Amino acid sequence: MEPANGTPAPPRARVERGRSRNGCQTCVAKRVKCDEQHPCCGRCARLGSACEWVRTRPSLAARRRGFGPIKYRQTNDWTPKPLLPKSRGLARDDVTHTGREEGSAGISNLSSSRPTSPLRSICEWDLSATECLPPSAQDSSIGNLQDVITPIWLTAATPLFLVDATERSPSLGSNDRQAVAFHHSVLAPLKSTRPPLFSAHALFLRHTWNKRIALHFLLAVSHSEIAIYHGQGSHPTAESRFHLQKGIELLVQVWNPVALADHLEVMLSFLYMYMFWMRRDRLAPLRFQALSSTVLAYVRLYGINRLCTNEEIVSTSDNINAVPENVLLCRVFSYLYDRDGFCSFFNCGGSFANYVNENPEASQKIWRLSRTAFLCLPRDCLGSGLNAVPEVEEAAVLQVYFELIRIHHRINIYSQGGSDDEGMRIQRQLGVLRKEQSSIFHRVGVEEEGLSPSLLELVTVSLFHAVCIYLCRSRSPLGDRPVPTEVQSALSDLITTAHRTISRGSVQLLERFQWSLLILGLETNDPIHWDWVCVNISDSAIREVFRVCLQAKKRSGGRISIATLRELVSGEG
Structure with missing residues (x-):
């Protein structure tokens, strides 16, 4: 079209936009152009879609300069708004309040927090059936369990269920959707040395949200962790106590689980009960002993270890969750063994871990199969391929870590009367x-250009040195003089490695590393190291053990035995 004066219009210049090579996963999947704006591109912001990004691997030059993948890791930590008192007139409609006391703290809405896993868009949390109930509904207790006919595998667990559900606990004002978002975006990454996609707890969450019993226990953990995260203490909130009560009520009705999915749900429930009780101010030996006996009775009755090692791979019914259920069962089985062996050090349980240690070949097979869980994820979720999966990239250190867990529990047994030959x-x-x-220990122990150990390697080597001290001190008191050469060497290496580990990444929810700090603090007699350990032990139960044992150690001339430690934990010392 020509203008009025008859002069032809100049041709419109062509705009060279270039091809988008680093767009978000949402745009790449739709095969549309992405403007690559972070944290949310323009198209996703306009359509209200979840904008997901692939974790990029640092260049070789950056890694050689010492800035390894851990410092570039996208932790995707969600930082909530601070807790503020909320008046009745300002209550929001999108937050479900449970057991809310007047003047209790409110929590900002978390439902807008979107986890960044590529699977997040296909796992929408439908929690309408599990939302917290109003305060009047919490007045109903579990009732007298002696009047309830329970399955045979629950008979050993009576002390486990002595929960005072009618106790009035403060409410944080969080709802279940917020708790799930917190679990996925904050808790799961903090309990792992891996990116969020490869966190085992994020994997468990994706397979729990459609399992009613396990979901109640997961929500009990999540609501409790939100309170701890906000500095409200480790006493269970009203929301957490409510879901614990509902989960117990449903669990005692599980009479004859047959399907593999049913066993997975029960085992997940056991795992979340461990996570719930391990985060209290003090460890409760009777409760953990009952829980360990219950897990053992269930595993023996239904042959869970045989189901785990079955050669036939059983696919899940849901195509979204591509991990076979027997592989998931192996993963949960391994985590339960880890938790029970850990608690056994404090004389809190150990029956299930003893049973697993009786058959090392089967436990090795279960462990190897459990490591294939992330290899079953869809290929479009693996980023640059199988080499990016931690089970492939860190196979050697993962094997060392598992061997140390087994050795740790063998020392638990040895310290209570094993033969010298076993030592x-x-x-x-x-x-x-x-x-x-030796290559792993070399990367961790020598600071050279081009050698950048991963956080998992640092945690594993720290655990190794702590286990060496534990073995040497299993028959003699911690801190005893003269210090054996092997103990002195292991303590020096543990101090150095622990300092590097804490400066490298988040370790406040890694129980094995927290235990290593406990061993360090009880073996050393340096007040400076005592203060440093006290500051860096973030787990409230382990910190309380360290405080009580350190006082006893000072009273006894700078030495404390493992037997005395266990007596103090049980309240007998």
Whole structure:
């Protein structure tokens, strides 16, 4: 079209936009152009879609300069708004309040927090059936369990269910949708040395949200962790106590689970009960012993270990969750073994861990199969391929970590009356482990250009040195003089590695590393190290154990035995 004066209009210049090579996963999946704006691109912001981004791997030059993948890791930590008192007139419609007391703290809405896993868009949390009930509904208690005919595998768990559900607990004002978002975006990454996509707890969450019983226990954990995260203490909130009560009520009705999915739900429930009780101010030995006995009775009755090692891979019915259910069961089985062995050090349980240690070949097979869980994810979720999966990239250090968990529980048994030959065998196994995996210890122990150990390697080596001290001190008091050469060497290496680990990444929810700090603090007699350990032990139960044991150690001339530690935990010391 020509203008009025007859002069032809100049041709419109062509705009070279270039091809988008680093767009968000949402735009890439739709095969549309992405403006690559962070944290949310223009198209996703306009359509209200979840804008997901692939974790990029640092260049080789950056890694050689010492800025390894851990410092570039996208932790996707969600930082909530501070807690503020909320008046009745300002209550929001999108927050469900449970057991709310007048003057209790409110929590800002978390439902807008979007987890960043590529699977997040296909796992919408439908929690309408599990939302917290009004305060009047919480007055109903579980009732007298002696009047309830319970399954045979629950008979050992009576003390476990002595929960005073009618106790009036303060409410944080959080709802279940917020609790799930917190669990996925904050808790799961903090309990792992991995990116959020490869966190085992995020994997468990994706397979729990459609399991009614396990979901109640998960919500009990999540509401409790929100309160701890906000500095409200480790006493369970009204929301957490409500879901614990509902989960118990449903669990005692599980009579004859047959399907693999049913066993997975019960085992997940056991795991979340461990997570719930391990985060209290003090460890409760009777409760953990009952929980361990319950897990053992269930595993024996239904042959869970045989189901885990079944050669036939059983696919899940949901195509979204591509991980076979027997692989997931192996993963949960391994985590339960880890938790029970950990608690056994404090004389809190150990029956289930003892049973697993009786058959090392089966436990190794279960562990190997559990590591294939993330290899079953859809290929479009694996980023640059299988080499980006931690099970492939860190296979050697993962094997060392699992061996240390097994050795740790063997020392638990040895410290309570095992033969001297068993101590010699454990000592030789630790020596062989260090010799065969010398490259891992070299990367951690030598600070050289181009050597940048991962957080998992640092945590594993710290645990190794702590286990060596534990073995040597299982028959003699911690801090006893003169200090054996092997203890002095292990303590020096543990101090150095622990300092590097804490400066490298988030370790406040890694129980094995927290235990390593406890061993460090009880072995050393340096007040400076005592203060440093006290500051860096973030787990409230382990910190309380350290405080009580340190006082006893000072009263006894700078030494404390493992037996005395266990007596103090049980309240007998």
